[in-house]
Amino acid sequence: MLIITLILLSLTAFQTHLDYKKIHHDAYVFDGHNDAVHRLLEGEDLGLQTTKGHIDIPRLKTGGVDASFFSVWVPPANKSKSYFNQANSQIEALLNFAKKYPASIRVALTASDLEKIRKEGKIALLISMEGAHPLGDSIQNLDYFYSKGVRSIMPTWNNSTSWATSAEDETNTSKKLKFKGLTELGKRFVQRMDELGIIIDVSHAGEKTFWDIIETSKNPIIASHSSVWNIFQHWRNLKDDQIKAIAKTGGLVAVNFAPYFLDKTFSKKVEAMRKRHDVKIKALKKSWKGSALSREEMIGRMLKEEYAKILPTISDLVDHLDYIVKLVGVDYVGLGSDFDGIGVTPKGLDDVSYYPEITKELLKRGYSENDIRKILGGNFLRVIEKVLK
């Protein structure tokens, strides 16, 4: 009997192993958020297999990723040029990247573009804006960036805009805010995003801003890279009533892969570990010429073995997904890696090529193929079809 059970168990394991890659590659896989643009700006060629970062075309293909929101983000520290000009240069970099590799990747502006690109077997590049600072106070600028291809906008990053307060600012009580939530202009921006067909993304938004958006917008709302507050009480994560409100709009929460948001013990462990390697880290920082984002990634690589001992796992990531599914159902959840924007990734999910491992974990937990398809990208497609004109 024992032998029969063992044979059956190993057969099932073998079957799962065979199936997960097939299921994953058959499914439409949509990533809600990446920060790869800063690598393009630093001169990397993401059409080729690269040894740094998390994303490039060959690894996107290996990971079975069919579409991804490439985010335009102007770091608050970059004060040398205007936000508007910097956003323009980033969009240019993304468009040129797609232009250079037309056989592999194409810019998508509409739901039907996605369909066409999917049929061609190429990757769809969608442009999002992380922090609406490049818009300033001008609705015309919103129309302008729509014309340049932006199809999703986060009203804030960690820093607030003049018309919306961020999660960090609303949480950090030492900061005296002149207002909280959306101003009247903020509401006009949200209404105009609805009219144009721009997806409103509440990742990074403060709670007051969040509820003002829910009240103002008529469209499905997304959180492109946020995880669950009830698992880890981090100000970047979403509370149960927020997740329920997003589901009610027909939108979705795309779970962020960042170890800092997944595991409540991680920050403390990192702090202690980095203290032990302070000299090495300081030396790297001193000689570093690239951006802060790629510097953090380099530190992660330098201390790879140390990080491996403390990183959360794919199972920890899927716990967040599972939680949302149990709270509101399988139709309102997705994936938002934050790849190339996070210094370190969960164990076993080193870069975008490891995406099928998530499908493997979902299968292991008993998710049906149909539900897995929804989580991987089906839910995102539904939102895109509803919002993008």
Ligand SMILES: [Zn+2]
């Ligand atoms: Zn972010």
